Amino acid sequence: DIQMTQSPSTLSASVGDRVTITCRASQSISSWLAWYQQKPGKAPKLLIYKASSLESGVPSRISGSGSGTEFTLTISSLQPDDFATYYCQQYKSYQYTFGQGTKLESK
Amino acid sequence: EVQLVESGGGLIQPGGSLRLSCAVSGFTVNSNYMSWVRQAPGKGLEWVSAIYSGGSTYYADSEKGRFTISRDNSKNTLYLQMNSLRAEDTAVYYCARDSPYADWGQGTLVTVSS
Numbered sequence: 071d072i073q074m075t076q077s078p079s080t081l082s083a084s085v086g087d088r089v090t091i092t093c094r095a096s097q098s099i100s101s102w103l104a105w106y107q108q109k110p111g112k113a114p115k116l117l118i119y120k121a122s123s124l125e126s127g128v129p130s131r132i133s134g135s136g137s138g139t140e141f142t143l144t145i146s147s148l149q150p151d152d153f154a155t156y157y158c159q160q161y162k163s164y165q166y167t168f169g170q171g172t173k174l175e176s177k
Numbered sequence: 178e179v180q181l182v183e184s185g186g187g188l189i190q191p192g193g194s195l196r197l198s199c200a201v202s203g204f205t206v207n208s209n210y211m212s213w214v215r216q217a218p219g220k221g222l223e224w225v226s227a228i229y230s231g232g233s234t235y236y237a238d239s240e241k242g243r244f245t246i247s248r249d250n251s252k253n254t255l256y257l258q259m260n261s262l263r264a265e266d267t268a269v270y271y272c273a274r275d276s277p278y279a280d281w282g283q284g285t286l287v288t289v290s291s
Contacts (some may be wrong), residue, residue: 168221
């Protein structure tokens with residue numbers, strides 16, 4: 071199995087801050103990485119696919135980068151709607167795996 | 178409009194069986210990559226199983242032999258048959274479409290408890 075490790079587990083930030091979440095894969099997954107946002111009681115929402123491609127309708131302050139084993143999700147200027155939990159997911163192997171999640175909370 | 182609606186969750190005793198359904202509209206279940214993902218209370222997302230448009234199926238190691246993913250093209254519905262259920266299978270189960278998951282259902286809660 072490919073293991074995905076996110077850091078940090080929790081991130082405290084303020085509106086307007088620039089924040090970065092890191093995701094590491096246990097082996098190379100090329101660019102087969104997605105990022106999701108989840109709010110309490112709701113299904114996850116796809117933000118980024120193929121490591122850096124922005125899903126339609128997702129604001130441009132959100133971006134993704136990386137390839138191989140190290141990836142980042144960046145929010146350039148945090149907005150109130152961005153406080154949520156974020157997950158990375160690899161979809162290179164048949165058994166897709168998620169990172170453990172990063173909770174972005176208001177400082 | 179794409180819609181996925183899960184059903185079939187509920188309270189079940191350990192060792193029991195349950196079949197979850199995911200009725201879809203706006204696309205055909207047999208022409209898409211479909212998956213089940215679960216989330217235990219207060220925990221992260223866990224990939225459970227997937228079925229390719231060609232019919233190949235895949236499972237997480239912890240579910241192999243206990244869970245079976247299938248689809249009914251005439252009903253445009255995805256299923257997850259779950260047998261020998263354990264307390265640790267307690268979770269909200271989501272169905273999702275495509276790769277990666279562009280569309281999700283609202284989830285159905287499965288509680289395994291005596």
